[in-house]
Amino acid sequence: MLKRLLFVCLLLFPVLAFAQQAEVTGTITDSTGKRLPFSAVFAEHTTLGTLANERGFYRLRLAPGTYTLIYRLIGQKQSSVKLNLKQDTVIDIKLAPEIYHLKEALVTDEDPAYAIIRKAIAKRQFYRKQVDGYSCNVYLKGVQKLVSGPKRYLKDNVIKALSLNKNGSSIVYESEASSQFNFSRPNKVKEVLLASRTAGDHASLSFNRALDIKTDFYDNLVHWDALSNRSFVSPIASNALAFYRYKLVGSFTENGRLVRKIEVIAKRKSDPTFNGYIYIVDGIWRIHSLDLKLYKLANINFVDSLRLTQQYFPVIGDVWQPSSVRFYYRGKVLGFVFSGYYEGVYTDYRINPNFAPDFFNKQVMEIPKEASKRDSVYWNNNRPVPLTQQEEIYYYNKDSLGRKRQSIQYLDSAKKVNNTFLFVPWVLNGYTIKNRNATQTYNIQSPKDIVFYNSVEGWGVNVAPRYKRFATNGKTLDIRPIVRYAFGLKLLNANVYASYRYNPMKQASIYGKVGTDFLDLNNSGTVSLFLNTLSNLFTEHNLLKLYQSKFIQGGTQGEVENGILLNGLLEYADRRSLNNLSTKSGKDSTQVTPRYGFPPQSNNPLDPGSDVPLFPRYRALSFSGSATFTFNQQYTMRPDGKYIEPSLYPRVRVNYRKGFPILGSDVNYDFLSVDVFQDRFRMGILGYSSYYFSAGSFLNYKSLYYPDYKQFRGGLPFVFDSSLGSFHYLNYYLYSTNRNYLEGHFEHDFGGYLLNRLPFIRKLRLEEIVGGSFLTQRILPNYHEFYFGIKKLLVRFDYGFAFNGNQKIYQGFRYVYSF
CATH class of the missing domain: 2.60.40.1120 (Carboxypeptidase-like, regulatory domain)
Known part of the structure; x- marks a missing residue:
């Protein structure tokens, strides 16, 4: 009886607390x-x-x-x-409107605002480090609206589907989130999502975590990944006077203290700087509030303008913290004008709380299952900012539609509509079929990835369907069978790959593959079948060099500790060289007639004019393993798994590969290498850098063949993959090695820092890129290349030079895709 009474009291406690x-x-x-x-x-x-x-x-x-x-x-x-x-x-x-008094006499050429700003800059570090830590509750709300659009697109069916007004305006996205946010100096954070709610299409700009909107203008630079590749200079940064002009607008009294309103004016429109107003409390020289704007010339992405307002309030004693922050943005895409805002409300501050020693454990965010299951009653009782009538109606309509979508009739109807075969989308992106609850998908690739041509196989088809099954706990099953038929050789290859992620919290999975296939001689990858087909048809240049492998392999990966990921693969393979169709002999030979009068190069990349096989048929039993170390790895834990946050530090990967001379295997070697790499290393207002360095050696090379060599990711055709660690101009196959090597790659994206200074050009919002690579190995001891490029969103063009020592061996353009 006592237990039942206690249970009832626990259930009623939240209700009683709310009633009070x-x-x-x-x-x-x-x-x-x-x-x-x-x-x-x-x-x-x-x-x-x-x-x-x-x-x-x-x-x-x-x-x-x-x-x-x-x-x-x-x-x-x-x-x-x-x-x-x-x-x-x-x-x-x-x-009432604030009345500003301007009593300061301008006795010098310098505006009085400069003296105030200098004092605020002098106090910046003090306020930045005033508290060692805090905990608070954060409420976030985001709304995006379609303001207007071209009438030719706003047909009745579009207006109905998007629930638009007749003029084409309406809410298209709405989200709310409630979190407990914890911070400890210098940079430890942990956010626990208490509730989350989203309705509508994805917004163009997204701040859905307290981490995303955390903004501290006492730092020299402020940065939002969703907005720009560059950081923005605070109006009270230590070097702010080099970027801003200031003007004292006036002063007003609040709570017995004088507050100065100062206009902030960017000296150069193209710099990553703000325009607007900053309010400084006289005497204590701290930020009272800010009202700042960013425009397109500051190279912000996705939107044309952004206005940020932030207000501080005293929490305890002389400690002030943000009470609210708000981002309002506006943009235009293909004639559609949109606007929106994200706002955060900070409450229930606890200054310098006594965090447990293990509280900050690299998990920067926790998203429990129940966070997305809060109903409207919960939100009505806990939402600090009331919804407008339009926002309530939007939620109601989306919730009603959501309930409708749970019915079997709707799910079957939606499944039929969503799985309707459309020819043009299939040609561009392939065709995917989903079951009723989207827990299973079936995919067949685009025809451009099915039909191919090369000098070894002639015309062929490579059919690679894919099946994926998703469980609610994040476990996934992935099966990919491949059937490849070469009409010129009248030869069928077939294999199947399968992987099962059994522990999403540890990134743990097992995988395997068995069958036969034609593989790229460069095991790092060169060009796709599609691009190679275009090269053959238009230039009669076969870029892709192939060999046949019959194999069985199995592997596993998983984290043993946070930041230490192990991967291991065991393979047994039977490999043989291949020749071009034109070099086959016998009654089944297929002679290729050169379109331009030149015979195609042989499939032996080391001897293009010879029919001599690159290597004899051999068998290989090998093991390859790696250990990847991510220092200070931070992550978000969701119900469906562990998601790694971008690293602030270099990552290190140790690779080992062993060929075993047993069970009929013809190889006997040991290979060890170390990679050090980092993507998007921030460089403040100068953009970001990326780098990849690798060094390795064959400790034992008693018996191995070309497919076992260390291969490098080269670059030959006009279209180039810009993945970190790729060369722009290096031949794919000539410089593979079975000895020592050292390679390095560095690239920097200025994010418009230089081009924004040029009239007319800066309106295009382009990003400038510079980079270079080098390779040292036995037969190519001093290869290096340099390039520069222009980037717009996901597309860029590069122009560069390649050298062997002091001798220039190549220069030219590259079109880089990074979709």
Whole structure:
């Protein structure tokens, strides 16, 4: 009986706690009655607060008691109301415009704002390190709207499908999230998602985590990955005077302190800098609030302009923390104008809490299962910023549609529509069939990846369907059979690959492959069958060199500790060289007639004019393993697995490969290499760098053949894969080695830092890239190349030079794809 009573009490406790609270609601307007959206409301001497919504309506829940409510909006005079809260209360507030006084006499050529900014810069480090850590609750809300669009696209069916108004405007995306955010200096963070809700299509700009909107202008640079490749200079950075001009607009008094309003003006429009206003509290020289803007010339992505507002408030004593931050953006794509905002409300601050020693354990975010299952009752009781009527209707319609979509009739109908075969999408991206709940998919590739031609096989087909099965716990099964038929050789190859991810929390899986196939002689990969087909048809140059392998292999991978990923593969293979069709003898030979009068080069890349096989038929039993070390690896834990965050440090991978002279195997070698690499290493306003360095050696090379050599990722055709660790101009096959080697690659993306300084050109928002690579090995001791390129979103063109020692051996363009 006692246990049952205790259980009932536990169930009722949240209800009773909520019942003990009262609501303060109302509308905030200016002196003319115009509603003031996104005004801040907080209870003085507490860390409880909220924001008004787009219609100026606010709601704040408080326990009964005596409070002084503070109402604040940038540009309006702060107002306060004292009340003894006993029950739900309505308080409508009118905020008067702030009156700025400018009493400083300009006795010198320098604006008085500069002296204020210098004092704020001098106090920057103090406020940046004022607290060792904190914990708070963060509410995030995002809304994106389609403002207008070309009438030729806004047909009745489109308007109905997107629930648009007749003029083509409406909400198309809405999201909310509630998190507990924890921070410890210098850079330890941990966020626990309490609730999450999303409706509509994906937004063009996304800040769906407290981590995403964390913005500290006491840092020299602020950065948002979703917005730009470059960092932006804070108006009070240590070197801010080199980037900004300042003008004192005026001063006003708030809570007995003088607050200075200073206009921030970027010296150069093309720099990663803001324009707008910063408010500094006189005497203590700290940030009171900010109202800043970024424009296209600052090279922001996806949007044309972004406005950021941030307000601080005293938490305890002289410690101030952000009470709210808001991003408002606007953009235009193909004639469609869109706008949106993300806002964050910070409440319930605990300064310098006593975190457990193991609290920060590299897991920067935890997303429990129940976070996405909160119902409308939960949100109505816990949402600090009220929804507007339009937002409520949008949620209701999406929730109604969601319930409808759960019915068997709808799922069957949707399955039929979604799986309808369409020829053009199939040609471009392949064809995918999903079952009713999207837990299983079947895919067949595009015809450009099925039909091929090369000098070894002639015309052929390579059919590679794929089956994937997804479980709710993140486990996946992936099966990929391949059937490859060469019409010129009248030869069929077939194999099947399968993998099973059995422990998503450890990235653990097993995989295997068995069958026969024609493989690239370069085991690092060269060109696709499609690009090689184009090269054959238009230039009669067969880039791809092949050999046949009959094999069986099996492997496994998984983390043994966070940041240490092991991978191992055992293979037994029977390999043989291949010749071009034109060099076959006998009654079944197929003679290729050269279109341009030149016979194709042989399939032996080391002797293009010879029919001598590159290597004899041999068998190989081999093991290959690797250990990848990611230092200080941070990750997000979701119900479906562990997701690694981008690393701030270099990663190291140790590779070992062994050929065993047993069970009929003809190989006997040991290969060891070490790779050091890092992608997108931030360089502040100068963009980011990427690099890859590798060194290795065959410790034992008693018996091995060309497919066992160390291969390098070269680059020959005009179309080039820009993956980290690739050469632009190196021959794919000539410089593979069975001895020592050292290679390096470095690339830097300036993110528009240089081109933005050029009139007219900067309007294109291009990114400039420079890079280089080198290779040292036995037969090519001093190869190096340099290049520069222009990038726009996912496409770029490079031009570069390749040298062997001091001798230039090549120069030319490369079209780089990174889709």
